[in-house]
Amino acid sequence: MTPTPLQSSPWSRHRSSIAAGAFAVFTIIAMSIGILTVCFTSPKAT
DSSP states (O other), X not given: OXXXXXXXXXXXXXXXXXXXXXXXXXXXXXXXHHXXXXXXXXXXXX
16 A cells, blocks of 8 residues: 555644644744843833
């Protein structure tokens, strides 16, 4: 039973893992930018 191009499960798994990794990296970067923005723009209580 040879796998047809439509049944490329390793590729779909690889693609979904790449999508999950990209989403995680994007989330971390977005949270870091948000935290830094809040830290630097909040009024200092001195």
